[in-house]
Amino acid sequence: MQLDHATIVTADLGTARRFFVDVAGLTQGARPPFSIDGYWLYANGRPLIHLIDATVPAVTGRTAPRIDHIAFRLESAAEWQALLGRLRERGVDYQTAYVPQMGPQEAQAQLFVALAPGVVVEFVTALHHAQP
Structure with a gap:
């Protein structure tokens, strides 16, 4: 899975589109006519993030369903430095x-x-990739 x-x-x-395209490095691609x-x-030819316009305001006093955060793994020091730039x-x-x-899992850097509000994006890489 x-x-x-x-x-x-x-x-x-x-703002969300600009962040994911300009900073995270995704590309805007085809979308069905909803x-x-x-x-x-898109990342690597796949639609990874779907952004949808919030058309219904949150109901006062109720917790709206949400995703706490999305995490992207960067596999090299060059990718990490490019993101920081x-x-x-x-x-x-x-x-x-x-x-x-922890055990065989090497230390990780997170950003x-x-x-x-309510939307956090995480980037993670092996700690040695994040060293200056």
Whole structure:
């Protein structure tokens, strides 16, 4: 089994699209003609992220369903440095964290971007890729 796609419902489609294309490095691609505005964003030829316009306001007093975060794995130091460059270039704030080594799993570097209220994007790589 593998992840097919993640859908993010947002009232700010433009900002979300720009982040995933300009910073995360996805490409905007074909999308079926649904009745609600949105975008399909591709990685390696697959529509990985579906952005959908939030047309219904959240109900007060109830917790709206959401995805806590989406994580993208970067496999090389070059990819990690390129991401950092794009974040700096566009003035995108982020936080970092580290996952210590556990058994055979090597230590990991994490980078978190709060894209919108309730939407966090994580990038993760082997710690040695994130060393300057």
